[in-house]
Amino acid sequence: MRRVLVADDEENIRLVLGTLLKKAGYEVETVASAEEALTRATTFDPDFVLADVRMGGMTGIELCAALRTRGQDATVIIMSAYGSLELALDAMKAGAYDYVAKPFKRDEVLLALRKAEERETLRRENKALREAVREQQSFAQMLGKSAAMQRVFRVVEKVAGYDTTVLIQGESGTGKELIARALHDLGAQRAARFVPVNCGAIPGTLLETELFGHKKGAFTDARADKRGLFEEADGGTLFLDEIGELPLPLQVKLLRVLQEGTIRPVGDTRDKEVKVRVVAATVRDLEHEVREGRFREDLFYRLNVLQIVAPPLRERSEDILLLAEHFIARCNARLGTDVRGLDPAAKKRLLQYSFPGNVRELENLIERAVVLSEGQLLGEADLPERVREPTDMVAAILASGELSIKKTQRFIEEALIRKALEKTEGNRTQASKLLEISHRALLYKIKDYGLS
Ligand SMILES: Nc1ncnc2c1ncn2[C@@H]1O[C@H](COP(=O)(O)OP(=O)(O)OP(=O)(O)O)[C@@H](O)[C@H]1O
Ligand SMILES: [Mg+2]
Structure with missing residues (x-):
C-alpha cells in the first residue's frame, strides 16, 4: 500500500484528507507542522507528502528542500490557498512534484497523487532498466x-x-x-x-x-x-x-x-x-x-x-565511449571534478582514433582531459594532438565521404611523400627509396602536388 503523509496546520483539512485518502486505498498519517513532518518521515517513510504551503513554522516549500537534503525521496505535492503562479514555481524549484490550489475538489487531490504515482513507477522502472544494462555491460572489474x-x-x-x-x-x-x-x-x-x-x-x-x-x-x-x-x-x-x-x-x-x-x-x-x-x-x-x-x-x-x-580497442569501438564515461566518473570521484561527459566532436575523435595503447591509453588521455578541461563537457581541445589529428587515414577518408579513388590516392600519396621527405630531411634520393618509387617519379610528384 502506498503511504501518504499529510502536513497541514488546519485540523479540518487533515480530517478530510485522512478519510478521503484512506478510502482511496492509501495508508495515511497526518501531522500539523513541517517540523513534525520531517521527524515522522524518517519512520513512516512515505511515498508521497501532501504539504500545505503555510504552516506555523517552516513552510511546505522549505519542508520539501529539507526532505531532499536528508535523502528522503518522497514525492512532494504542495497545497496552497494563496494560489499564485510564483508560489507554484517556487515549490517546483524546491523539488516539489505538483501543486494543488485550495479549496480543492476530492478528485483534484486524487488525480495529482495518481499522476505522481505513475511517474514514480516509471522512474523505478527506468532505474531497474539502467541497472540491468550496466550489469550486462560489465563483468568483474571489466x-x-x-x-x-x-x-x-x-x-x-x-x-x-x-x-x-x-x-x-x-x-x-x-x-x-x-x-x-x-x-x-x-x-x-x-x-x-x-x-x-x-x-x-x-x-x-x-x-x-x-x-x-x-x-x-x-x-x-x-x-x-x-x-x-x-x-x-x-x-x-x-x-x-x-x-x-x-x-x-x-x-x-x-x-x-x-x-x-x-x-x-x-x-x-x-x-x-x-x-x-x-x-x-x-x-x-x-x-x-x-x-x-x-x-x-x-x-x-x-x-x-x-x-x-x-x-584491441580499435576492434571494439562500441566500448570506447562506455569506457570513456566510466573513466570520467572515476576521475570525478578521485579528483572532485564535475565533468559530465564528452561533447559530440570529442566523441567523434575518440571513435576515429586507433588507440595503439588500447584501454590504458584511453584511461590516461581521459584523466588528462578531465584535469585540463574548463567546462562540464570534454571537448576536442582537451584531447591530445595525436587524437585530434586522425592518424587512421582510412577512417578519415571514409568519414570525409569522398569515394573517388583518384582523389583519395592523391591524398595518401601526398601524405606519404611529406612524411618521407620529413624523415630524410628533404633528401629526395633517400626519400624515393623509402617510398619505393623512382627518383624521377618522386620529382614529378613533388612538382605535381606543389610540395617542396
Ligand atoms: N574492459 C575494461 N574495463 C575497464 N577497465 C579496463 C578494461 N580493460 C582494461 N582496463 C584498464 O586499463 C588499464 C590496462 O589494463 P591491464 O593492465 O589489465 O592491461 P594489460 O593488457 O595487462 O596491459 P600491459 O600489456 O600494458 O601490461 C588498467 O588500468 C585497467 O584497469
Ligand atoms: Mg599488464
Missing part, C-alpha cells in the same frame, strides 16, 4: 558491451572454475591483467592469493630465486631461506605477465614445475609440492616466438591449454 568483450566474459566465466593454465594474449593495455584477476576472483582459488610477476621486469638470474625461492647459503647474498612466489601463491593464482620474456633456461624449469606440481628452491636438494593455478600473459605472438626458437614449444603447449585473446 566493462564491455561489444560482442568481442562479451565473448571474453563468457569464456572467463566458463573456465574460471577449472584450474587449467590459461594463456592470455593481447596487445599492451588491452586488459590482460584484469582478465587474469577475473579468472582468480571467480575461481575456486579466490580465497588464496593472486600473485602477479612481471617476467620482463626482473633479470633472469634474480627471477629464478623470485619464483622458486632459495635456501640459506645458496649464494653469497642468501643469508636466510626465502620463499618463492610459487609458494606465496600456493592454493591461489600465479600470474606470469610477459611470459614471452622468460629466458630459455627458466622456461625449462617452469615446464617442470607445471608438469610435476613441485618446485625446488635454489640451493635446495628436495622438492616442495605446490598447488598453483598459472595464468600467463603475453603481448607477443608466442607461436611465432616458438618458430623463431625463442620460446620452447613444449612449454607453449603446456601453457596454451586454453587461450583467451584480449581484443
Whole structure:
C-alpha cells in the first residue's frame, strides 16, 4: 500500500484528507507542522507528502528542500490557498512534484497523487532498466558491451572454475591483467592469493630465486631461506605477465614445475609440492616466438591449454565511449571534478582514433582531459594532438565521404611523400627509396602536388 503523509496546520483539512485518502486505498498519517513532518518521515517513510504551503513554522516549500537534503525521496505535492503562479514555481524549484490550489475538489487531490504515482513507477522502472544494462555491460572489474568483450566474459566465466593454465594474449593495455584477476576472483582459488610477476621486469638470474625461492647459503647474498612466489601463491593464482620474456633456461624449469606440481628452491636438494593455478600473459605472438626458437614449444603447449585473446580497442569501438564515461566518473570521484561527459566532436575523435595503447591509453588521455578541461563537457581541445589529428587515414577518408579513388590516392600519396621527405630531411634520393618509387617519379610528384 502506498503511504501518504499529510502536513497541514488546519485540523479540518487533515480530517478530510485522512478519510478521503484512506478510502482511496492509501495508508495515511497526518501531522500539523513541517517540523513534525520531517521527524515522522524518517519512520513512516512515505511515498508521497501532501504539504500545505503555510504552516506555523517552516513552510511546505522549505519542508520539501529539507526532505531532499536528508535523502528522503518522497514525492512532494504542495497545497496552497494563496494560489499564485510564483508560489507554484517556487515549490517546483524546491523539488516539489505538483501543486494543488485550495479549496480543492476530492478528485483534484486524487488525480495529482495518481499522476505522481505513475511517474514514480516509471522512474523505478527506468532505474531497474539502467541497472540491468550496466550489469550486462560489465563483468568483474571489466566493462564491455561489444560482442568481442562479451565473448571474453563468457569464456572467463566458463573456465574460471577449472584450474587449467590459461594463456592470455593481447596487445599492451588491452586488459590482460584484469582478465587474469577475473579468472582468480571467480575461481575456486579466490580465497588464496593472486600473485602477479612481471617476467620482463626482473633479470633472469634474480627471477629464478623470485619464483622458486632459495635456501640459506645458496649464494653469497642468501643469508636466510626465502620463499618463492610459487609458494606465496600456493592454493591461489600465479600470474606470469610477459611470459614471452622468460629466458630459455627458466622456461625449462617452469615446464617442470607445471608438469610435476613441485618446485625446488635454489640451493635446495628436495622438492616442495605446490598447488598453483598459472595464468600467463603475453603481448607477443608466442607461436611465432616458438618458430623463431625463442620460446620452447613444449612449454607453449603446456601453457596454451586454453587461450583467451584480449581484443584491441580499435576492434571494439562500441566500448570506447562506455569506457570513456566510466573513466570520467572515476576521475570525478578521485579528483572532485564535475565533468559530465564528452561533447559530440570529442566523441567523434575518440571513435576515429586507433588507440595503439588500447584501454590504458584511453584511461590516461581521459584523466588528462578531465584535469585540463574548463567546462562540464570534454571537448576536442582537451584531447591530445595525436587524437585530434586522425592518424587512421582510412577512417578519415571514409568519414570525409569522398569515394573517388583518384582523389583519395592523391591524398595518401601526398601524405606519404611529406612524411618521407620529413624523415630524410628533404633528401629526395633517400626519400624515393623509402617510398619505393623512382627518383624521377618522386620529382614529378613533388612538382605535381606543389610540395617542396
Ligand atoms: N574492459 C575494461 N574495463 C575497464 N577497465 C579496463 C578494461 N580493460 C582494461 N582496463 C584498464 O586499463 C588499464 C590496462 O589494463 P591491464 O593492465 O589489465 O592491461 P594489460 O593488457 O595487462 O596491459 P600491459 O600489456 O600494458 O601490461 C588498467 O588500468 C585497467 O584497469
Ligand atoms: Mg599488464
